Amino acid sequence: MGFKKKESREMPEMNTSSLPDLIFTILFFFMIVTTMREVTLKVKFTIPSGTELEKLEKKSAVSFIYVGPPTDQLRAQLGSGTRIQLNDRFAEPREVMDFVAQERQGMMNQAEQVISIKADQKTKMGIITDIKEVLRKSWALRINYSASRRN
Amino acid sequence: MAKKKKKVPGLNASSTADISFILLIFFLITTSMDTDSGLARRLPQPPDPDQEDAQIDVKERNVLNVRLNGAGDLMINSDIADIKELRPRAKEFIKNEADLSSLPEKHVKEIDLLGPCYITDKHVISVQTDRGTPYDVYFNVQNELVAAYNELREELSKAKFGRSYEFLTDEQKVAIRTYYPQKISEAEPRNYGGNK
Numbered sequence: 001m002g003f004k005k006k007e008s009r010e011m012p013e014m015n016t017s018s019l020p021d022l023i024f025t026i027l028f029f030f031m032i033v034t035t036m037r038e039v040t041l042k043v044k045f046t047i048p049s050g051t052e053l054e055k056l057e058k059k060s061a062v063s064f065i066y067v068g069p070p071t072d073q074l075r076a077q078l079g080s081g082t083r084i085q086l087n088d089r090f091a092e093p094r095e096v097m098d099f100v101a102q103e104r105q106g107m108m109n110q111a112e113q114v115i116s117i118k119a120d121q122k123t124k125m126g127i128i129t130d131i132k133e134v135l136r137k138s139w140a141l142r143i144n145y146s147a148s149r150r151n
Numbered sequence: 152m153a154k155k156k157k158k159v160p161g162l163n164a165s166s167t168a169d170i171s172f173i174l175l176i177f178f179l180i181t182t183s184m185d186t187d188s189g190l191a192r193r194l195p196q197p198p199d200p201d202q203e204d205a206q207i208d209v210k211e212r213n214v215l216n217v218r219l220n221g222a223g224d225l226m227i228n229s230d231i232a233d234i235k236e237l238r239p240r241a242k243e244f245i246k247n248e249a250d251l252s253s254l255p256e257k258h259v260k261e262i263d264l265l266g267p268c269y270i271t272d273k274h275v276i277s278v279q280t281d282r283g284t285p286y287d288v289y290f291n292v293q294n295e296l297v298a299a300y301n302e303l304r305e306e307l308s309k310a311k312f313g314r315s316y317e318f319l320t321d322e323q324k325v326a327i328r329t330y331y332p333q334k335i336s337e338a339e340p341r342n343y344g345g346n347k
Contacts, residue, residue, distance in 0.1 A: 020167035027175045034182030047189075048287040050294035052301055056187040116189060119286050125219075126282030128289070132337075136197045145290055146189040 043068035043085045045120035049150035056144060061112045063103040067127060068120035082123050093130040097138045118146040190293055213255045215244045215276045217292060221283030234291055241299035247271050264326040276335045296335055303331050
């Protein structure tokens with residue numbers, strides 16, 4: 001009689017041999033378009049927005065100075081006053097000079113050194129001016145106020 | 152002894168996908184995609200300690216004073232103004248189209264590609280902040296001033312070369328920049344009106 005089940009049919013296995021290649025392609029894409037996050041941020045900031053922005057070229061010649069209040073986790077110990085972060089630690093304005101010199105050491109094109117200031121919108125100008133004075137003294141004259149684009 | 156041809160067993164590659172997934176996730180976490188952009192500025196050279204304070208005399212008509220107080224209020228020369236007024240005021244000041252005596256003096260200057268031009272090359276825009284001025288107010292002022300220069304350069308570029316500034320050759324750009332040199336000076340901050 002015809003309704004006897006034939007031998008159980010197996011699902012044909014999907015060929016996944018090209019999956020690694022696919023993933024590798026995505027991986028390489030991400031490796032190319034992204035940049036390594038170098039520091040863990042200890043200050044939080046919302047950068048201002050502007051219209052006349054220029055892209056930061058030559059990433060290798062750029063050093064960042066972060067200015068803002070400590071992050072929520074660190075606020076308990078450090079309060080909410082504005083702080084400067086250089087690399088992975090908090091610093092005083094006068095330490096910027098050493099930082100600039102140190103950063104310059106490792107650069108191929110030292111004359112093109114750019115300091116990008118990433119500061120919170122609500123920062124008071126006093127601290128920014130202090131940083132700028134120190135930057136002037138250490139001959140890091142090309143600076144960049146980091147901002148996001150606004151239309 | 153006759154050897155039998157041995158069959159090489161295929162390498163099991165099913166875990167490569169997992170490995171590359173892990174790599175992918177690692178890169179996703181440790182890298183960031185944001186392209187950094189910002190307002191590029193140049194700081195003046197540090198003062199020479201051997202040199203006496205050379206007060207450079209600038210005629211009053213050549214200076215546009217932009218002052219910011221601790222509350223973020225803006226003052227252009229002697230009137231309180233809104234940030235929106237800054238760009239037209241700055242453009243009018245830099246250009247001095249009607250050669251008014253209250254606006255910067257003009258000189259004839261020979262510029263490559265443009266010939267002799269009657270320009271306000273001695274003008275200075277002075278931005279003065281208070282230690283308490285919020286950073287974003289200061290940033291917006293800088294942004295507006297740069298925008299004023301960029302608009303003037305764009306207009307000139309369209310009029311002289313018939314093309315947008317960004318499409319000019321390097322020599323043409325230099326000519327335009329000489330016509331409208333960017334002169335934004337930043338005075339040392341003062342502590343207007345009290346508390347830090």
